[in-house]
Amino acid sequence: MEASSASNHSNNTILELSGIDKTFGGTHALADVSFDLRAGEIHALVGENGAGKSTLIKIITGAYFPDIGVIKIGDDSYSSLRPEQARNIGVSVVYQEFNILPELSVAENIFMGDQPRGRLQLIDMGTRNKKANELLKRLGAENTINPNDLVKNLTVGEQQLVEISKALATESHIIIMDEPSAVLPSRELERLFSVIRKLRSEGHGIIYISHRLNEVFELADRVTVLKDGQLMATKDVVDTNHAELVHLMVGRELTDMYPPADNQPEDTLLEVKDLDIDGTVFGVNLEVRTGEVLGLAGLGGSGRTTVCRALVGLADVQAGEITYLGKPAPKNAGAASQAGLVLVPEDRKTHGLVLNQSMRFNLSLPNLLQFVRNGVLRAGIEKEAIENMVEDIQVKPPNPEMLAESLSGGNQQKVVVGKWLLTNPKLVIFDEPTRGIDVGAKAEIYQRIRDLTYSGVGVIMASSELPELIGMSDRIMVFHEGRIAGELDRSEFSEEAIMHLATATNGNEDQPAKKVEV
Amino acid sequence: MAVTYEDASAQVAPRSSRLIAFIRKNASIFLIYGIIILIAGGAAIFSESFRTPSNMANILRQSIILGLLAIGQSIVILTGGMDISIDMMARTVALTIATLFAFYNSDPSLILPLILLGIVIGVILGGINGLLITRTHATPFIITFGVAFILRGVNLAISTTPIRGIPKEFLLIYNTKIGIIAVNVIVMALVWFLVWLFTTRTRLGRGLYAVGGSPRIARLSAIRVNRTLVWAYVLSGFFASLAGLFVLSRMGVGDPGTAEGMTFQSIVAVAVGGISLYGGRGSIIGTLGGVLLLTILSNVFNLIQVNIYYQQLLLGLVVLIAVAAYRTPRTVRSG
């Protein structure tokens, strides 16, 4: 259970990936990436969304097989791992989404896969609780967490400690933490950090994934930067600085994907005052004008998406006013789309499309009223409108009867955009409009957004891809932990400026610890 | 470093005392046994015939059939499934064994082999359910519903009239008593204890909870989900076969109406006992409470001579209220 020796581990490599290549349907998720982890070190892994971090992690945990490359763990080399193999070798992951069962006790969750058994092969609860307590003690949590407590009665931070104990229980020496700080309120961060340092001092190797660069500097020994599936650099933390990391993460040549920004913002279309939503968004103010693109930046979970949903009546607003065209905004998605206020959602498969229906069905869905005469849907009218739209958005193949699930990602996104354009909107909210789609489709969607502004439509574009925010927006508002951290005008745009606002950790904020209820 | 910790722990809301926590954790169990005590107490005060020791002993014996079926049902429901075929599995076992007894002229030496055969039949039927569900990824509810119908047809084909020829010795299973307590009640108490041990203290038993809580997380924790599911249905078939054999011993004939309507009663007993119909939560002790409650209610109804049809209505009303009071579990961070 204890690490073999507590002395100097720093040059003892326990995990080495070399020349890893992985492609998904033509796009390089990882290209010739090498990475190593030593015993007794915290190795931070940073990069933008889609940079390849999660692909790399999945290769280490055996969820993906690499196309090329070698994984070396200890003295053994593998061309690929299976999940149970990775687990047996001692790799475990603490995900943002905890993999623990809320209805079971702490001790049971920690030893779920392999419960200590005593006489008659019965589970020995005494030993189990004792062992659980030892693990919790190693994390310094033996006073706050009782092994008999149900997990659902713990705070998020405590649940995370259970998750970490679970990793320790399988005697893992390679522990991967996927943005562990993202789910925690600020005041539980310090405890997490000391736990991680404790694990390091016990000789574990820790891969720490985070967007927050100050955490990297506070915690990590080395840092590896990925960008677009490429390895940018691996550096000792003492040899680098904030600005250099940001540059490595985001620096890239601007292409001419973005149409010229010659739109003319005019009257106020939508105004939000002091918006509070269910413990995730606090006091947000914003304003959109006709013909304007307002960019919303911020890390995952910073409140961007929640605000987008609230604007079309899909989230419970606690306090604050939303004024649309001089009147209070509609309270549900149906009324909002009738009034020309529409949301192109972030997750097209879950929220955008009925996958087992045709392209025509999906394009028609919010527009059925247009095709109704005397209460009856007129196939002719529908067919004409849909064919025009299919041609307009250039879906390939241009067959309206094609099932949505058999279209490629880019074409699916075009269908989602198309179905909302067909409603003749006055304000379109795009949440991650280009996630996971190819370059050609991206450019078409950017052109579409620009065309909308020419015709006086207002656009809100929430995105985690900084280049597109910079290329398309007239103004950018940056979210940080549910609040607006700052607003940037076109003259102030730079990826560094946005990242600084989005990653600034403001330690004074003290949100109430969220109890998880069932 | 330790200092930071004590700071952190000091900020956490003070935990309620252990006793209150224990009561809160087991609220549904306290509730069900509270109701049992209320109803039994009320009946004991108002009805002379209810409070006789022999009636009490009788209630315990009456609870065995529903108990066996409800145990099997609990195991399946804990995994997030449901077994609609248990009454028909019990009937198939009862009728098959009765037919064989009749065929071999009530030979008492066949009692043990035929009991074993009955159990084997139950296990095989349960295994078929389990394999159909795990291999075809179909809804457990509908698969077992269909299997129940198949078995109903098979049972009717075996016999539509009571089958005579059960050896007298077989009836001892139901009749043997020590004082006023039937031996089978003592055995049943042991069964409940063993099942409790199984669900709380064995790997497979806890696996039921993990699979019912979240198959994905169970799989990530190295629990074999499909195998756990098949075992759950096999056990359900096993307990159904025991129930069928018990009914056979009680009736003394192979009754074509064996266990009629018991599937639904078993689901009610499980749900009333606090096991979540979504799986992963609840205790077999609650199911015992549910079984006792239903048995006592039926006993009281019979004593005060409530029309059987109003009994049905009351049962339906209880179920509907229980259903309306149902709370959707919000999945925590588990998906």
Place this chain on the structure above:
Amino acid sequence: MKSTTVKSNWFSSLFSGFRPTPRFVRAVDLAGQWAAPIMILIVLLVAAIFAPAFYNPTNLRTVAIQFAVLGIVAVGQTLVLLVRSIDLSVSAVLALGAVIVVQTEAGNSLIVSLIQAFAIAAAIGLVIGLLVTKRGVPPFVATFGMLVFIQGARLAYSKGQASGTVPDLLRTISIEQVGFIPAALIVWLIVNLIVMFVLRKTRFGRWIYSVGGNPFASRYAGIRVDMVMIAAHTICSVLAILGGLILSGYIGYVDLRLGADYNMLSIAAAIVGGTTFTGGRGNLFGTAAGVTLLVMLLNLVVVLGLSIHWQFAMQGLVLVLATALQGFRQFLLSR
């Protein structure tokens, strides 16, 4: 430890380790879509060879009326399945309608009792819809609870007596013919045409498919998901009671077992016809094919001179096979 690993490998490789070829997936998909028509042809052929009496006009007329009743109920069940729900209370609602009309006939005018019957059915559907949407009760639990409640209420009301005064109008609808077509079949045709029209030609029809296909995307598209589900359940209950009226008119009296098999039959008909449990897929042509198949099979059991009990087994077998096939098909398609 070693041995368990070996065993588990054998166990899990039984099916789950296989990688289906695209051709295999396509074959299963086609089989799922065309199961009913193919089976109908086979049954017609078997009937022609082994039971020519099947084609006897009197027999065909019986088949037609059974077809009409089940067809009407199955339309409602299909709607409910399309929105990813299920209704296990149709059998009870069907019987309840018959009871109301038959028993109030003595005092009230037929119109009043018909209005009563349909109003009660609509109320039942509404309550089920509210339980499912607003309280998050799993549909099979909510409707199963409703089933027991309605059965209890009916028994308490009728005291379990069979009765035999079916109004003339109902007898006319069920027994008379227009030309050579039974009137009941015309009722079925009208219901089917209306619902087909609604599904294909109205916004509500699109909403049904959308809500079943992806409730989240439907909500994002501004559809009131809860309203659509409640409406589907209400329509289903109303159609069930309509089926009950025609059935009671045909049989001429109302007894306890009236309509008891219609849960099973209506679900089986829809599933065999290609409707899936995962919602949003299926249509009334498929359901009509499923109904045809089931009714023919049921009738064939009689015509072939087999014991009537095999009807149960046959229904169960069809449901299990259809569910397994559809479940497997969905599983393959979703990989």
